[in-house]
Amino acid sequence: MTQVIKVSKQGINVGTATNPNDFIFDSQYNTFKILNQGTYSPTLGTVGVETKTSVAHGQSTTPFVFAFCKFADGLVGIPGDFADTVNFRFTNLSTDGTNINFYYINLTGSNYSPIFRYYICEPPL
């Protein structure tokens, strides 16, 4: 018999529960592991078309990545969000074998300095 480790939610009988949503942890299911995380703070010049700025992820395969952008107005957005008070757009996010690519359009008329937070996760793509 395969041995398993399970931690159920409070009030749930770990010995009889079968719904994965009733478990905090179940060794039969992989967990989403954060292999690395970092911040990236470029200064981005004015550009009216979608442009990318990149940071190396250092993984041997193309990783699954989450990313967030702290806009200068103090709010944090996700890929596709526009800054709330100025015309800076965090338009998209991609990963390849080498880099995490942050796509943006800067229509503020001056340099813009967002702070990107990224999470490199397992399993890979």
Added chain:
Amino acid sequence: MSQKVIVSKVGVDSGTVTNPDDMVFSSDYNTLKYDISGTSALTWGTSDVEFTVRGTVTHGLGYYPFFTANYNYPLISTTSWYPMPYSVSDGFVYGYYFVYAGTNNLIFTVTRSSAGVPGTINFAYKIFKNNLGI
């Protein structure tokens, strides 16, 4: 030697495994810690043009958390939920559905060139304990 907990996949020796993809769990790696889930909605008048409406949901964590959100537009479907954000524009007709995190709130905004019918967008959000640290 630091102590650690590793649960490997079936057939993999947890005592020698080094590839995180062969592990179900490893205390060497942080995980997402799901904390708060909920729904919210924004509404607007059917005659509104070129407008933005905003709504907030309090999370009270005191820092920028890891978050995600989906939206549902009942005019398109009462049952389908789509990942946020969303934006569409052809110059004259546009719609933007954005979500942001503050240190104590999630903020939802809807910007549209025209109202449409009905004037409601539903949101479903997940907030994790993980502090973005920015």
